[in-house]
Amino acid sequence: MADELDGLLGRVEDPALRADLRAHIDRLRAKRTFGLVFESHLPERVRLPEHPVRAGAKVALRDDAASATYQVMNVRKGTATIRKVRHPDGSKLTTEEVAASDDEHLRVDELVVIADFGEPIYPGLRRLGSVDRGSDKPAHVVIKGENHHVLEALQFTHAGKVDCIYIDPPYNTGARDWKYDNNYVDDTDAYRHSKWLAFMERRLLLAKELLNPERSVLIVTIDEKEVHRLGLLLDQTFAGSRTQMVSSVINPAGTGRKSEFSRTNEYLFFLQFGEVTIQPMAPDSDESVPVEWEPFRRRDLESRRGTSKGGRSQFYPVYVDIESRQIVGTGDPLPSDKDRREAPERPGCASVFPVREDGTEMNWALTREAFEQRLQNGYVRLGRHQPGGHQEYVVSYLRTGPIADIEEGRAIVTGRNDDGSVIARYPTGKRRMPLTQWDFASHDAQRYGTTLLNALIPNQRFPFPKSLYAVEDSLRIAVGEYPEAVVLDFFGGSGTTAHAVARLNREDGGRRRSICVTNNEVSASEAGSLRKQGYRPGDPEWEALGIFEHITRPRITAAVTGLTPDGQPVKGDYKFTDEFPMAEGFDENVEFVELTYQDPDDVELDLAFEAIGPLLWMRAGSRGPVIDACLDPAGRRKPYTWTEQYGVLFNADRWRVFVENLPATATTAFVVTDSQATFAGISAELPGHLDVIRLYENYLTTFRINEGLV
Numbered sequence: 001m002a003d004e005l006d007g008l009l010g011r012v013e014d015p016a017l018r019a020d021l022r023a024h025i026d027r028l029r030a031k032r033t034f035g036l037v038f039e040s041h042l043p044e045r046v047r048l049p050e051h052p053v054r055a056g057a058k059v060a061l062r063d064d065a066a067s068a069t070y071q072v073m074n075v076r077k078g079t080a081t082i083r084k085v086r087h088p089d090g091s092k093l094t095t096e097e098v099a100a101s102d103d104e105h106l107r108v109d110e111l112v113v114i115a116d117f118g119e120p121i122y123p124g125l126r127r128l129g130s131v132d133r134g135s136d137k138p139a140h141v142v143i144k145g146e147n148h149h150v151l152e153a154l155q156f157t158h159a160g161k162v163d164c165i166y167i168d169p170p171y172n173t174g175a176r177d178w179k180y181d182n183n184y185v186d187d188t189d190a191y192r193h194s195k196w197l198a199f200m201e202r203r204l205l206l207a208k209e210l211l212n213p214e215r216s217v218l219i220v221t222i223d224e225k226e227v228h229r230l231g232l233l234l235d236q237t238f239a240g241s242r243t244q245m246v247s248s249v250i251n252p253a254g255t256g257r258k259s260e261f262s263r264t265n266e267y268l269f270f271l272q273f274g275e276v277t278i279q280p281m282a283p284d285s286d287e288s289v290p291v292e293w294e295p296f297r298r299r300d301l302e303s304r305r306g307t308s309k310g311g312r313s314q315f316y317p318v319y320v321d322i323e324s325r326q327i328v329g330t331g332d333p334l335p336s337d338k339d340r341r342e343a344p345e346r347p348g349c350a351s352v353f354p355v356r357e358d359g360t361e362m363n364w365a366l367t368r369e370a371f372e373q374r375l376q377n378g379y380v381r382l383g384r385h386q387p388g389g390h391q392e393y394v395v396s397y398l399r400t401g402p403i404a405d406i407e408e409g410r411a412i413v414t415g416r417n418d419d420g421s422v423i424a425r426y427p428t429g430k431r432r433m434p435l436t437q438w439d440f441a442s443h444d445a446q447r448y449g450t451t452l453l454n455a456l457i458p459n460q461r462f463p464f465p466k467s468l469y470a471v472e473d474s475l476r477i478a479v480g481e482y483p484e485a486v487v488l489d490f491f492g493g494s495g496t497t498a499h500a501v502a503r504l505n506r507e508d509g510g511r512r513r514s515i516c517v518t519n520n521e522v523s524a525s526e527a528g529s530l531r532k533q534g535y536r537p538g539d540p541e542w543e544a545l546g547i548f549e550h551i552t553r554p555r556i557t558a559a560v561t562g563l564t565p566d567g568q569p570v571k572g573d574y575k576f577t578d579e580f581p582m583a584e585g586f587d588e589n590v591e592f593v594e595l596t597y598q599d600p601d602d603v604e605l606d607l608a609f610e611a612i613g614p615l616l617w618m619r620a621g622s623r624g625p626v627i628d629a630c631l632d633p634a635g636r637r638k639p640y641t642w643t644e645q646y647g648v649l650f651n652a653d654r655w656r657v658f659v660e661n662l663p664a665t666a667t668t669a670f671v672v673t674d675s676q677a678t679f680a681g682i683s684a685e686l687p688g689h690l691d692v693i694r695l696y697e698n699y700l701t702t703f704r705i706n707e708g709l710v
Contacts, residue, residue: 017094046114046121046706047060047112051599056071058070058113059080059082061111062109063531070104079107079108081104086116115706119706121706122597122699122704123153123596124598124615127614133588133589136623136624139589140516140589142498142518144593145519145595147517147519156615156619157619163212165207165217165487165488165490166475168466169220171222171223172225193229207490214273216273217273218271218273219269220269221268222269227267244270246268247266249265249439249443251265252264252444279476279479280432281433282472282576282577297356297363297365298363301360307363316331316334317340317351319346326420340361357390374397380395381396381419382396382419405426411424443470444467445467448467450465452572462494466494483508489516493518501514503574506586507577519546559582563585605696605698610629612699613628614628621668624643627641637650640657642658644663647663650672652678662686670692671683674696676694
């Protein structure tokens with residue numbers, strides 16, 4: 001078949017058409033023929049509203065979400081002459097269509113510059129403000145921008161450094177809750193599932209490069225609409241990971257849907273990489289609970305007397321003094337062929353063996369020696385008396401976990417029973433290893449998502465925010481024992497993940513930092529209403545209702561400061577593991593930034609440094625001040641600059657003074673040079689513990705993104 005296609009292609013006379021056909025056929029050949037197969041839709045275009053409309057640029061109609069792509073032929077007196085080069089679906093015009101098309105003339109303010117996937121773009125970060133309450137702690141970073149390009153920019157700052165990614169992506173319910181190539185996707189789109197998979201795969205492949213391969217966790221939430229496709233996509237993208245899925249009740253009352261089951265739950269995929277250790281969940285409440293005692297008789301039929309589980313060594317008599325009702329000792333284990341009634345007796349004692357109610361002889365859970373050691377330590381107790389039963393007394397014991405909790409102080413011994421067994425309780429509830437089925441009051445999305453969000457930013461609505469405590473529990477499982485962890489959420493939504501990281505830090509004194517990414521899209525209904533009022537994207541009235549400006553930024557600010565947007569103390573208390581007034585806020589630092597797209601015709605390092613400065617700061621650990629302008633009082637570029645955390649050498653000839661002024665606390669140094677030899681020489685003069693990074697003198701060489709193809 002391949003030879004036949006190649007032969008047919010050779011007969012196509014038009015070289016452009018032949019090249020197009022070959023490219024499409026090669027793409028089809030590369031498609032998977034097993035596993036999850038889906039249409040590889042043309043990747044999304046990006047709109048670059050900050051770029052000037054000028055000759056040679058590719059543009060789209062600013063007010064048409066489904067616009068074709070045009071080439072700008074020239075611009076005169078505010079009017080651009082444009083020529084169509086691609087259809088709205090991204091396909092090129094045929095030779096006949098090109099010949100038949102006419103140039104159009106439109107005002108430049110009716111157009112927006114675009115970049116197709118594969119055409120390089122040059123990112124920067126514009127600082128929008130900060131919250132500073134955390135002293136020298138690293139800052140959380142909240143990024144306003146298209147998450148695919150933010151993920152590409154983060155390859156410079158965080159490749160292999162992220163300890164946990166938590167994402168709550170669009171659920172693709174058909175309710176116009178997400179966009180593909182600037183268009184809302186609804187249930188009438190026959191390709192919505194494959195578009196969603198293409199959309200997710202591109203982002204997951206970038207996320208994969210950010211995860212710490214030695215120890216990290218990826219958490220993805222979803223509902224039943226895409227759970228099966230997502231599971232297969234994760235298996236293919238992260239082959240070799242340890243994957244588990246959790247079903248979690250988030251709405252006990254159920255979400256009413258016509259002619260369908262009322263949905264109460266959603267699903268979470270946990271993917272583990274490297275040597276990560278899953279941590280216990282927080283207690284359901286902070287009330288003290290007793291340690292759990294287990295029946296000493298084994299319960300599974302595989303542990304019957306004479307089987308391999310316990311063999312002959314764990315079938316022996318336990319002697320109970322009938323008058324005092326206390327355990328006074330044990331006897332030798334009985335061979336499997338000896339009747340238990342032939343065991344030696346003790347005067348005044350009952351001989352207790354592990355026998356089920358139906359007469360089946362089982363084994364004890366421990367050997368005789370281990371049992372007597374626990375008896376001596378108070379970790380065995382006698383339960384109810386069962387006169388006439390095959391096993392006259394119930395014997396209970398503490399397993400290894402509760403014993404470790406007692407001996408390490410997590411459970412407190414408050415006394416002893418008459419038989420010497422301990423009375424112990426968990427003073428603030430017991431932490432348990434997570435199950436695959438969650439049904440916790442704290443995960444109710446209505447009470448601890450919607451209602452809590454309304455307390456932080458009254459009268460500002462966001463659809464279906466996650467329960468703060470559900471996200472917190474998920475993160476505790478992943479990074480509970482990693483107080484310096486980096487947590488990324490590139491579907492940041494209302495900012496719940498950043499909020500949950502702040503709570504974890506308060507609970508254990510951690511210095512975890514989050515990176516929260518969200519766009520500034522408005523909902524489909526708001527977009528329709530705004531257009532009717534004559535507004536369009538970029539207008540202040542439109543942007544004010546976007547997710548970042550209207551929800552994410554004010555929510556995170558309110559959570560950290562303890563003040564609502566109008567300056568009032570937030571009402572209410574946090575619940576469960578750490579109860580305190582919400583008005584107290586958190587001792588955290590937050591930096592708000594916006595992803596920008598630099599014009600390559602205008603940019604060199606000297607001109608672009610203010611835009612790339614925050615990227616260098618993030619690479620250095622997001623601590624302390626951001627190096628941005630670096631100008632002396634006369635407006636000239638300084639040869640070098642240091643903060644306590646990192647430094648930049650702009651003039652390689654001044655390397656000696658740069659090295660001499662290295663702060664003892666610095667962790668990172670950036671050296672601007674095009675010469676590999678110069679960079680190597682300067683690196684050799686710097687201490688070995690420093691992370692030394694080379695920056696090309698041309699900004700475009702170091703930071704260009706958007707060139708990959710999926």
